[in-house]
Amino acid sequence: MLKKLSILLTTAILLSACLPSPPDRSASKTITVYGFSIMKEALEKDIYPAFKAKWKSEHNEDIEFVSSFAGSETVTNQILQGAPADIAILSIERDADRLVQGNAANANWHSLPANGIVNKTPFIILVRAGNPKGIHDFADLGKPGIKIIHPDPASSGGAQWSILAIYGSQLKKSEAESGNKDTVRATNTLKAIWKNVISSPGSAREARTQFELGQGDALITYELEGLMMKQAGAQIEMIVPPATILSEHPAVLIDRNVTDAKRPVVEAFLNYLWSDEAQQAFVKNHFRSATNDSFNDANKEFAQIQQPFTAEYFGGWGKAYPEIIDAIFLKQVQAK
């Protein structure tokens, strides 16, 4: 009886003792990167290996990369709560600013090359092959009977870009028609589209997975996601709206977490993101370069956008978040 019990317990303990314990995370030459959901492939396939090789040849030293990917707002909240990131690559400037306000990141991230923006990509609409619902622009998504997958702006930066894309496209259109920015029309379009949303996942990548598994008629997302799906042979079509936003993604150093011993290599990696080599790697992975438009022109898969705009069109993120995401989307569209 007790013997049997002790046999059971000893076996369990022996079994467990054989297992390795998780490695220490504070190893000096490890760079920990927290990224928003769609950064994964470009970093892991090309940027990390290239920088590792470069550092090895210049300093004869091995470095290791560890990373975690989730919605931009989620990543930001994790870092604010103490997640051990050295570098954060975010979807939206608002999150970089939140890290600064939370004393996690350096306030001068804008002084990095290209204003601190590592890459960009326009927002487009993905529909099923053959475009059975006849969707050609954002406004078509508000028609009755269309089922939309749209990430949740509370956790996803991509969701916030999408809202700005819809809203801004209507302002552009009304400006062209009457010379005035019709904010009522833009708000109503947002309301009509949000009524058709059947699921709001935590990140752009999560939204794409749901769409890939057959849910919904349309998905508003980064051009990069559509190009990746096309490359993988997905039965989808990419609809490029006449006017849409270019999302711009900042990279910031998490000052609070970077030890003096590690700082040189972390800073070297951060700066490397703006090197021609890294920018071309981003383009290869369907992002648009933030530093050199000739890299983008070389990539024939990128869509031509008639009227592109950026967050600047709304006066920058400092205005876009409180005036559109918060005052219009959260308070009027989502809350009803």
Add this chain to the structure above:
Amino acid sequence: MSNIRHVRGFDLAKPLSIGVMIAIMLPLVLLPLASIFIFGTSNGLDNFWKALMAPEAIFALKLSIVTSFWATVFNVIFGLFAAYVLSKYNFWGRNAIIVTISLPTAIPTAVAGFALLLLWGPYGLLGRLIEPHGVHIMFTAWAIILANIFVTFPLAFGVIKPVFDTMNQSLEEASATMGATRWQTFWHVTLPGLRGAIVTGALLTFARAIGEFGSTILVSGNLASRTQTAPLYIFAKFNEGQVEAANAIAIVLALFSFVIFSILFFARDWLEVD
């Protein structure tokens, strides 16, 4: 088990009731489980094996097992101790403690996660005090163990306590009158009567901890090959659109719980027979 027949001849009730039972289970439990297996192996066993042998996947499984193991060790020992104290002694506040131990059952696991963050995080009540000394608990394996302990807290206690309550007190009294110390009585008389409950409590705790998700995603940091447990790996792979990779580990976890509950079922008999 009685075999009395209520009707003469062929008893229709037996096959019918078994059939109904399985028919109800089919869409609710059996088919969802089956779909994991069918999908996971639909691209061939080679791909399944490759997904399973990915270093990140193996690490995630190991991390889950280690953290669940230590949470189980703690909760079984504590559950045994608490059950002993609470069934032996009557004191003011006893019922309040019994209720408190059971609370984690009904608390959403995400709440467990951020409760731990609010306590041990860099701005937490205690985290604020230890952080300057370079002690980090959140976003390490310790955080995962703490989260597992919290969510599985009532399980071992809940199994052990009722056995304690119904235990024959006269045996312990006899042992005491024969001159045994408290410890001897506990080791030779009380504990053997609890072995079934201890094994059941341990396996239930372990099984629950290994599947824990809601609290872990908040406190672990979710770093691949560092602080990513098997359920977090499944979630991450699913979100990345790598459904096959997610499925491979899901199959392992499903088989794992199958093994655990089979042990539970058979170990009870094995332990009872002396």
